[in-house]
Amino acid sequence: MTPKIITTSPRQIWAHLLCLECEGRLNKFGETPVLKLLDNGRGFPLLERMNLALTLKVEANTVSFSGSAMGIDTDALAYFSLGFLWKGSCLKWKTLRGQTTFIKLGPYRESIRTYLLGKTGFPAGVFVIVAACEDKGSRGMVFPPAKVSGSLYPMFSILVRGIWFHVITDKKAAPKVKHLCSVQSEQRILHLKDCRSEFFEAGRFLRKNAVVSPELSSH
Numbered sequence: 001m002t003p004k005i006i007t008t009s010p011r012q013i014w015a016h017l018l019c020l021e022c023e024g025r026l027n028k029f030g031e032t033p034v035l036k037l038l039d040n041g042r043g044f045p046l047l048e049r050m051n052l053a054l055t056l057k058v059e060a061n062t063v064s065f066s067g068s069a070m071g072i073d074t075d076a077l078a079y080f081s082l083g084f085l086w087k088g089s090c091l092k093w094k095t096l097r098g099q100t101t102f103i104k105l106g107p108y109r110e111s112i113r114t115y116l117l118g119k120t121g122f123p124a125g126v127f128v129i130v131a132a133c134e135d136k137g138s139r140g141m142v143f144p145p146a147k148v149s150g151s152l153y154p155m156f157s158i159l160v161r162g163i164w165f166h167v168i169t170d171k172k173a174a175p176k177v178k179h180l181c182s183v184q185s186e187q188r189i190l191h192l193k194d195c196r197s198e199f200f201e202a203g204r205f206l207r208k209n210a211v212v213s214p215e216l217s218s219h
Contacts, residue, residue, distance in 0.1 A: 029079045050192045086116060
């Protein structure tokens with residue numbers, strides 16, 4: 001799904017970008033551990049762990065848990081999301097029929113890069129908020145990095161098979177943002193929520209101007 005067309009395609013979005021060593025780091029410290037937590041079509045390990053865990057806080061449609069108490073590697077979740085985000089900022093990725101997608105990280109791009117390389121610690125002014133989604137729609141979809149409009153701080157959204165990442169990049173963000181972060185909060189906070197509203201809003205945005213291909217519109 002893109003802003004101009006919604007269709008089916010077997011083609012993946014890819015480019016010659018990283019050397020073997022750097023690709024290996026992204027796999028080892030992010031993709032490999034996080035793939036074990038995603039909804040895989042047979043189960044949703046992160047959600048299953050939350051269903052057995054003690055809650056820290058319940059608000060409206062969001063429940064908070066201690067990632068540390070659950071034994072979840074929240075560093076891997078953050079590393080995965082920042083790797084995904086950083087790759088989105090490296091070049092204009094070709095999607096469908098001449099369209100491209102690109103993320104602007106400004107001054108945070110370099111600090112994220114050196115963090116991913118293991119040369120520096122977690123980047124200052126960056127916060128990763130992680131939520132497991134209860135709704136089936138979010139659990140079966142992948143949304144690439146996109147900047148969230150109308151948010152209080154510069155924020156990017158990524159959805160991968162039931163785990164929704166929100167990455168805030170602002171050194172002036174209020175202290176409460178730190179308490180929501182999966183890395184910088186004292187108990188490595190993770191969230192559980194019904195993400196239907198966000199999921200449908202993203203879908204409405206893409207469908208607003210996009211042309212639906214004939215093979216989909218016939219169903």
